[in-house]
Amino acid sequence: MSERLTKDQLDAFKVGMRQNDQNGSGVIATSDIPTVIAALGYTIPESEIASILYELDPDESGVVNMNSFFGMVSEKLASHTTLEQVKMLFNSMDRNGHGYISVDELRFITQAIGVNVTDSEIKLMVETLDIDGDGKVNFDEFATLFKHI
Known part of the structure; x- marks a missing residue:
């Protein structure tokens, strides 16, 4: 870690x-x-x-x-981040259970927690993590945020 x-x-x-x-x-x-x-x-x-x-x-x-x-x-x-926590966080953001986080799901999450983010900022977040360029963030891409665990 x-x-x-x-x-x-x-x-x-x-x-x-x-x-x-x-x-x-x-x-x-x-x-x-x-x-x-x-x-x-x-x-x-x-x-x-x-x-x-x-x-x-x-x-x-x-x-x-x-x-x-x-x-x-x-x-x-x-020191508190574990792979299990990363998976739980990903699953909570993947609202429809399709195995990826879409722009719409990320928008919903940011609104639900009261974070005011523009559509362009949300798209940039997804683009930053979207290694394969499919417009969505799968678990492996999401886990790169936590690659040092």
């Missing part, structure tokens, strides 16, 4: 963080961090989330610099 998340995983986090940084200040409310982590399919014990929040916001200001968040959380999340 890698100690760091891949570039693609960090990019996914950046999208989630930007959605919670509406004014572009480069900070996010500490209260939003568990939501961002959960929305990306990670399950971390509550005690560890509390530890992460304390490390990121020791003065309890209520906000966290996004760069600090990426550095610390990428190490913690990488």
Whole structure:
């Protein structure tokens, strides 16, 4: 298991963080961090989330610099990602069970978790992962986000 998340995983986090940084200040409310982590399919014990929040916001200001968040959380999340979790996440996104994630399914997921992403951003996400060029993301392509496990 890698100690760091891949570039693609960090990019996914950046999208989630930007959605919670509406004014572009480069900070996010500490209260939003568990939501961002959960929305990306990670399950971390509550005690560890509390530890992460304390490390990121020791003065309890209520906000966290996004760069600090990426550095610390990428190490913690990488250690919690298993192939089984990747498969579970993929299956939850593959709503119709056809073995791939379509643009429509990704759009539904982002809307369901309250992430406002444009159609062009959703298409770019799919294109980035779509190795075989069929316009959809199969499990092997999806798993490349987690290739260091």
